[in-house]
Amino acid sequence: MPEPRAAASAPGADATADPRAGADAATDPRALDAVLGRWRERADAALARVLPDSEAEPRRLHQAMRHAVLLGGKRMRPLLVYASGALFEVAPIVLDAPAAAVELIHAYSLVHDDLPAMDDDALRRGQPTVHVAFDEATAILAGDALQSLAFATLADTEAADAIRVDLLRTLAQAAGVAGMCGGQALDIDATGAGVQLRLDALERLHSLKTGALIRASVRMGALCGGADAAALAALDRYARALGLAFQVRDDILDIEGDSQTLGKTAGKDLAQDKSTFPALIGLDASRARLDELAASMHQALEPFGPRAAALHALGRLAIERDR
Template sequence: MRHAVLLGGKRMRPMLAYAAAHACGADAEATDAPAAAVELVHAYSLVHDDLPAMDDDALRRGQPTVHVAFDEATAILAGDALQTLAFSTLATSPLPSQRVVAMLAELAHASGAAGMCGGQAFDLAATGQAATTTLAVLEHLHALKTGALLRAAVRLGAIAAGADDATRARLDDFANALGLAFQIRDDLLDIEGDSATLGKTAGKDALQDKATFPALIGAEASRARLDALAGQMRAALEGCTGDTAPLSALGRMAIERDA
């Protein structure tokens, strides 16, 4: 479990939770539990995604994946335990009970069949089918697989802060654009980056004939889409009254990162 969680990574999801809570006027301590919980769910998902039955990857964050460093059975159990630890961390949060229940429901929805797990199932089904996958299907796939947990991170921060419905709607708009931008940038890095910089195996999408944005619309059109999504993120945050500078910085990071 420590191997899966503590060997690096961008920490994008907990930073989004902290940044959203900050924009809504909450202090960092109030966001510790949801920030940790969303990162634990993300870590568990990577452990399972890397298994031979799914993406079959040997490298993650520049280190051997959990099933390579240990074994497949240990990796499955470690992932399961990380998931339950995430919900335990949220359930024991010192925040008001109504907010805790709302956060538990949000993280569960984003992690399950209607979110991350459903998106992974779609992704596995689309592997080897790049030529017949439509852009609409690809966007829906990634709205679940990648976008749901990123959106949940922002929502958890807003719930922790007790944000009103109007603010939460604007933050949702920001998170939806960020989630798609994050995935498009991932797709571009897979064809443009190298394994040493990425910390994971580069070029696997093409080898596995995965549906990606560059494969469907080309690299230049993918970059143009990133520019449009950057504009959507800026527009969403302009309607917020709090300090959105950290969220804005994370939006730029999602688009400009090289790993």
């Protein structure tokens, strides 16, 4: 695989940012934690910039949008954008727009997922869900507006026109019927009435519902750095394993976690008779599947060497998290 190419810094790039920080921190966990912390701060700042003023009209809609996005969260998807871009020495300021855009799509999906017509959940990130804090109609509009804002934000990426088109296509495909929305539809079809999916069907469902945005996050960071086909393929293998691992861990936490720690209602998958990995193969086999996926992530990142330290760390975070 060719050595990754450095992307040219965008005009006005943050001169203090070190795009190789993830690689330099490979042997220092504290330094790596600091890098991830700075990327989280960048993502939060970018989101705060693009979201509408809560005091501007229509205030209720704007407040609902900010409620959906700014009340915490792991920021896993923005972190993946920054970590993937760091492999190719992309200036973080170039990655701010795709990082914010993918989180806006994720937030919109949660707003709609929590609605009574979907999962009917009252708790998200330890706070009332948008339809509870406001109302159902406002929640629907807030989700719609967040989706639109995501693509407007992505279109402003400080990159060449061809790269912006690739970014827009990547996120649109990941969010639509061939990705997240398609996976959600499969999930609805498989919920209740004693339906139990086969393992291959369950993995396909979650490769769309959860995995598509994770793959898009990794791909967008690499696209900003001009990654070649071999690099994109390796990163896609990593992201596919990561997306599935994220969901397997989610299913385990739904059984073993508590609502206060999770920040959302625990045990709702069982209550709704959803197909999950523990329900299908058991907890022990689900944990063994996590070990297999961790090995797959490690193997996919081998060509990048220590430069992939941040991506390795995010893979561990997905598997070891308690919320």
